[in-house]
Amino acid sequence: MTGVVSVRDLTKRYGDFAAVDGVSFEIGEGQLVAVLGPNGAGKTTTLEILEGFAGPTSGHVRVLGEDPLRGGRAWRAQVGLVLQSTSLETEPTVVDLLRVFGRLYPNPRPVAEVLELIDLADDARTRVGTLSGGQQRRVDLGLAIIGNPDVLFLDEPTTGLDPEARRRCWASVERLNDAGTTILLTTHYLDEADHLADRVMVLSARRLVADTTPAAMRAGGGLSVVRFPLPVEAPELPPSLAIHVSDRVLSLHTDRIEPVLADLLTWAQHHRLELTALEVGPPSLEEAYLSITHSEPHDALFASHV
Numbered sequence: 544m545t546g547v548v549s550v551r552d553l554t555k556r557y558g559d560f561a562a563v564d565g566v567s568f569e570i571g572e573g574q575l576v577a578v579l580g581p582n583g584a585g586k587t588t589t590l591e592i593l594e595g596f597a598g599p600t601s602g603h604v605r606v607l608g609e610d611p612l613r614g615g616r617a618w619r620a621q622v623g624l625v626l627q628s629t630s631l632e633t634e635p636t637v638v639d640l641l642r643v644f645g646r647l648y649p650n651p652r653p654v655a656e657v658l659e660l661i662d663l664a665d666d667a668r669t670r671v672g673t674l675s676g677g678q679q680r681r682v683d684l685g686l687a688i689i690g691n692p693d694v695l696f697l698d699e700p701t702t703g704l705d706p707e708a709r710r711r712c713w714a715s716v717e718r719l720n721d722a723g724t725t726i727l728l729t730t731h732y733l734d735e736a737d738h739l740a741d742r743v744m745v746l747s748a749r750r751l752v753a754d755t756t757p758a759a760m761r762a763g764g765g766l767s768v769v770r771f772p773l774p775v776e777a778p779e780l781p782p783s784l785a786i787h788v789s790d791r792v793l794s795l796h797t798d799r800i801e802p803v804l805a806d807l808l809t810w811a812q813h814h815r816l817e818l819t820a821l822e823v824g825p826p827s828l829e830e831a832y833l834s835i836t837h838s839e840p841h842d843a844l845f846a847s848h849v
């Protein structure tokens with residue numbers, strides 16, 4: 544089956560204000576897609592519409608072939624949700640909470656399997672309220688997958704977690720995706736998108752400005768990064784390069800690397816300096832992300848590579 548999620552020309556308005564404006568994308572079976580974007584870009588609004596909590600003002604939205612606003616019990620069982628904030632029952636143990644929720648679904652996943660997937664088998668009999676924040680987030684994930692869903696929507700699943708807790712959450716998400724679950728997650732962590740996702744979509748100012756792979760986004764449509772820490776008492780650089788020096792490091796993004804390297808080489812040869820510390824390469828995912836969310840003209844650089 545293709546097109547687990549299908550969104551065409553989605554717009555959501557609150558009065559005169561468009562929270563999402565003309566967004567289109569398709570997500571195929573088994574994909575793991577990260578949605579990035581600054582605060583207020585429209586990520587949660589888009590997820591809420593996919594989850595059926597809100598209706599679009601205009602546009603076409605289908606999840607597993609259904610209009611989310613009309614999806615019945617059977618459809619809802621196929622769609623797992625982790626919302627941005629957690630509101631777990633704190634009194635029951637992990638295993639009891641999973642059992643109770645499992646009874647709500649026609650085809651629940653065995654509780655033992657869920658405990659393995661969320662890496663909480665050792666804490667199965669611990670009361671939810673005494674778990675750490677990271678463990679509680681994995682219980683959220685457990686409740687989202689106890690019904691054995693085909694598609695999973697995760698809204699900032701690791702925000703506020705420490706690096707170790709985030710990695711354990713990532714491992715759970717990867718296991719679920721390996722088991723065939725299609726996953727759409729929102730995140731503010733570039734390393735999370737880079738580590739987990741085979742596709743990244745960037746929403747900025749309510750529009751989809753990139754739909755690509757982490758590698759293609761990093762390649763940045765041909766942009767390169769030149770970085771050179773200046774040696775102690777380095778002679779003055781030519782003005783074309785000196786304007787890119789900050790804290791004694793020459794650092795610049797360019798789509799024409801040859802003239803930059805030519806100027807640098809001429810300068811180094813003239814002063815008999817070595818360029819062993821010179822780094823030339825693609826921008827980091829964060830640099831690429833910032834370049835598209837901060838300046839509209841870069842939009843065209845990130846055409847679809849998916």
Ligand SMILES: Nc1ncnc2c1ncn2[C@@H]1O[C@H](COP(=O)(O)OP(=O)(O)OP(=O)(O)O)[C@@H](O)[C@H]1O
Nearest residue numbers: 557560561562580581582583584585586587588589
């Ligand atoms: N119910 C609402 N009424 C009016 N405006 C809303 C409503 N819900 C969201 N908005 C506005 O729509 C815009 C998009 O919000 P949304 O929560 O989707 O952004 P986001 O990308 O998820 O942000 P964050 O990263 O901060 O979670 C924001 O400007 C927000 O204030």
